[in-house]
Amino acid sequence: MIRVFVWNEFHSEKKYEAVREIYPNGIHGAIADFLKVDEKLEVLTGTLHDPAQGLPDDVLNTIDVLIWWGHSRHHEVDDDLVARTQKRVHEGMGFIALHSGHFSKVFKRLMGTSCDLKWREAGEKERIWVVDPSHPIAAGLPEYFEIEQTEMYGERFDIPAPDTLVFVSWFPGGEVFRSGCCYHRGRGKIFYFRPGHETFPIFHQPEVQRVISNAVRWAAPVNGPAPTFGNVKPLENIQ
Amino acid sequence: MIRVFVWNEFHSEKKYEAVREIYPNGIHGAIADFLKVDEKLEVLTGTLHDPAQGLPDDVLNTIDVLIWWGHSRHHEVDDDLVARTQKRVHEGMGFIALHSGHFSKVFKRLMGTSCDLKWREAGEKERIWVVDPSHPIAAGLPEYFEIEQTEMYGERFDIPAPDTLVFVSWFPGGEVFRSGCCYHRGRGKIFYFRPGHETFPIFHQPEVQRVISNAVRWAAPVNGPAPTFGNVKPLENIQ
């Protein structure tokens, strides 16, 4: 059983009727809905407006994978939550940043870079190419899939070179983007996935759902060793 | 169900009583025995002395993961088998090279380098450190484990930098070695694991068995897309 938590700043759905029509239960609700179909996942949700901004210690410390969606309220996230979340990733929790989550405090902290990029809100097509068909996050996908309308994100995407690059996106206006990026940090795994703008029904699209489901399984803790740090004694009786 | 095939040149067990005492059913038999405990694995074995050197097309083309053990008879492996195996990795078959398999024709072909290294047969201790505790091949392991007596392999190990480095070994004579190396090649995944000298009961050790079991699951095909190649038409009706 993998315990997944879908976090959402839950702002645009409240503010804009157009977003609410696409995601009547919030983006977190939409993501939770398709994840719940998998019986091996226990799915929780929370938002910026909940007590402890949705992630009190007793929740944060017991989840396996945290999915993060935020866009215009990154600055409202408590630095304490950022620090606790970063620590949990180091301890093994998986972290999946979606779309505008590239600019969340947590993701920037985990990357160590500005995470800046180019963008354009013009409802353009995106073609997402699988450049690593051996990766579990590519399971069940065609060699590319398209999102009919989305916000464009373009390079230079100021991230560390991914430990594994799974997707590269094409946009009709002349841009490319490293849109599926895997990282190992501490005992935890991180996946950045580009699609997901709030004004389009992207999280209702089967390929997008498949990627996120795959990523949850990939990012779940593997029960690897918990390293010890600090002052140590030498090996005795070397042969 | 993952279909695993354990291949062995099966030479030293036949020739040397000392090796036979450790591996009475051959190294392939010993590996198959501990893998068979896992009900999700279907385990097959074969050797250099079997028809088609153990891997006729109808076998090779239907297995998910191939484990390779060879040492002194690499040169006897048919170039045709090498080419067919390389192609199968490109198509998605997992490949696990053990110990002296670093010098097998197939592994060298897949790596593109000499795969040479330093060695010493002195029954020394090996301490294997997990340097990536987030990786599924490190599941269930302590932060290091030791092999009491083994042949030493030392750097410079002439391989491509691993896509992911999971283990680094320490030897008492002053050497280190990148001993757990993951690669993605084509649609397939490759794992090189250093331990396994034939004159020591290394494949009877639980940590070693755990690593190989983990590696089989990691290397199994994921049902990623089968890329198409060649002449293609452009996207029509770009927005």
Added chain:
Amino acid sequence: MIRVFVWNEFHSEKKYEAVREIYPNGIHGAIADFLKVDEKLEVLTGTLHDPAQGLPDDVLNTIDVLIWWGHSRHHEVDDDLVARTQKRVHEGMGFIALHSGHFSKVFKRLMGTSCDLKWREAGEKERIWVVDPSHPIAAGLPEYFEIEQTEMYGERFDIPAPDTLVFVSWFPGGEVFRSGCCYHRGRGKIFYFRPGHETFPIFHQPEVQRVISNAVRWAAPVNGPAPTFGNVKPLENIQ
């Protein structure tokens, strides 16, 4: 002083007037011409039609960087030359494969994969994005540059994930391509650069020339250690 050798199969220039008009001295001649401007480079050229296919031992063994252009005559390159070239890369020689050189025997041997890809000869635009602006091969470039007309190459490009990915290309028909790929193999460095179709004046374009010049300097041997291999003695008198 870096000794560079530009190799060309030199076929299409002989056969087609249209190619000859663009490259009257051959593609190798055009590349040599712009490299020669750099006083720190000693530039040599040779072709498939020369004795020893242009690379006898006394030449191959004394050059620092080998630039390779081939397209329709890969199969005519002697396997012996392929093996000698691969060995020289392992010993430290830089190797730069241009455009259709992705399918050269040497490059495929060094990569260990099929190196296959998608293509389309339609004289389309290419936009080459720098995704690693810290890399010396990106020196002096804008954040992207365009090639007005070229053959398209598209993903899935069946190569190992580059040790460093420097460029990603965009094409108007909906394709992307990892178009600047760095590898370390043995003591040598390898760069694959996508542009360069023979029916367009691509090697006359300043940005392309800059990339190739940068790559020559990056790929030149660095006087790193020559590893020793084989049986070794242990460290004595460990503290």
Added chain:
Amino acid sequence: MIRVFVWNEFHSEKKYEAVREIYPNGIHGAIADFLKVDEKLEVLTGTLHDPAQGLPDDVLNTIDVLIWWGHSRHHEVDDDLVARTQKRVHEGMGFIALHSGHFSKVFKRLMGTSCDLKWREAGEKERIWVVDPSHPIAAGLPEYFEIEQTEMYGERFDIPAPDTLVFVSWFPGGEVFRSGCCYHRGRGKIFYFRPGHETFPIFHQPEVQRVISNAVRWAAPVNGPAPTFGNVKPLENIQ
């Protein structure tokens, strides 16, 4: 001309006679001395006790490479200096963290991980193996070199997997360590180098000096493109 700045917390040299005997002009003075031999380097130094902690904007913004040595006073470094330094790396400044600099605020920010490790102060030998002989930081080195007495650092070293791993260290007590680690972050390059404990004359050792000199040249900015970020217009007139 590369403008290098050697920063030192400059604490143990003031406090301990034993350290002062080894480094009478401070560790920064010792490093500056051997770097100054290279006429292509302009070498500056500064310490925690200088105005603006040694790095006012007009200095920080004009240096090419910053070498950082700190051990027991990391917490005294202003967060503002940390933020300004991180930003400068993103803009292209090289950053070299030495030894206990693994725990400096800046390095931890750039890595996004805890950067924790094992250690032992027992004056043990260290054997540093070159695992990538093609890398410019390995120029002029033997395939391994030894430091007679040093503080031990052991894995698990909680860093992101290096973009390029150049050195792996061996210690007699049974530990290994990834001791030469290269990263690209933003437009800047980062090198972590393990040796350098203040109670041993490590920075007087020629091999160590060679590594640091090599690293300065490798980390210097390359004049790559300065990416633009934010809202962009699409390409017009796609063919």
